Amino acid sequence: MARRTTSVTAAAGLLILGASCVFLLSAADGDGGTMRYNAMFNFGDSLSDTGNLCVNKSAAEELLLTFANPPYGMTYFGHPTCRCSDGRLVVDFLAKSLGLPFLPPSKLPGADFRKGANMAIVGATALDFDFLKSIGLGYPIWNNGAINVQLQWFRDLLPRVCGTQQSCRPYLAKSLFLLGSIGGNDYNAMLFFGFNVSRAKSYTPNVVDNIAAAVERLIELGAVDIVVPGTLPIGCVAIYLTILPSGDKSDYDEHGCLKPLNDLATYHNSLLQDRLNRVRARHGPAARIMYADYYAYAMDMLRDPARFGFTAPVAACCGAGGPPYNFQLDARCGMKGATACGDPWRHESWDGVHPTEAVNRLVADGWLRGPYCHPPILQ
């Protein structure tokens, strides 16, 4: 139904030449006032990549991507789409709720990006590759899709989306931007390759500065509505719990999460909000910066899974090894030896790294209507 409405209005839009049609487009769609954006543009990592890393099939095969294999996509799509989930991602649910199509990966040749594009790519970092290399992390970072690189991809496709810089400004002012979550891979690279938590924390100002700078770059291009998610409670994620266990019981909280890692996540999130406040102060009402609280929502789901319909808060649905985490590095989801649970909708974690579609659906709603986005996207 929503798809039909969209294609009808798109066809009507074609009859009206020029950039002004985009305003008619949003005004003409009476879908409960939700058709408020021309387009949506997303930047990020595996939490929101809708296929960029798999566009080049030979590169994808070389990398032996686990998430390009079944059972990824088992709940929705019915086959792997290179999304790191059993189905849709937060960005997919947001697009659907806003009356927009699923965002095509920005690297997809010949795709139509007028209703949005997704620059996110698995493995992306907030810090530039050269910076990571300078602190000894050149090796684990194999994907040069840092946020600044994604911004360049976006600039490169703008002429096809909205024409000149001048005609793009009003178009982008009526588009929704989603910047992240990003930063998780920066910390993965640090923590999985020998940095302790306090050393990782010392780079948090660099990480959040890069995110805030990207927000500034988008505003310069004409963006107004920008959602910036914080990071997830990484101390409750199966891969961390498995790879970085602590011998000190006091490092675990009452939910079995690693406190030092969650401290890093909350530190990142508070510093990020501080930087976003500065951007808000600098631009006033010319920019609407929304902080999306991944952390608080995920923690609420972990504290009281039943309230959200979950029975397994931490254990991966798809993996190997059984309780408590069902995560094994050499038998990850999509590899030989891993199996998927029959009820992914009861699990919060899909593969021990990424959330299930069930979580993504809830998160999208919590960001659209609140209370997990400040201010909510649809407010």
Ligand SMILES: *[C@@H]1O[C@H](CO)[C@@H](O)[C@H](O)[C@H]1NC(C)=O
């Ligand atoms: C695709 O990946 C292969 C293997 O890594 C590489 O040689 C080739 O240049 C890539 N093609 C494009 C269009 O990026």
Ligand SMILES: *[C@@H]1O[C@H](CO)[C@@H](O)[C@H](O)[C@H]1NC(C)=O
């Ligand atoms: C963390 O690592 C840094 C640098 O390698 C070191 O100086 C510091 O003592 C370590 N901190 C802890 C708590 O182990």
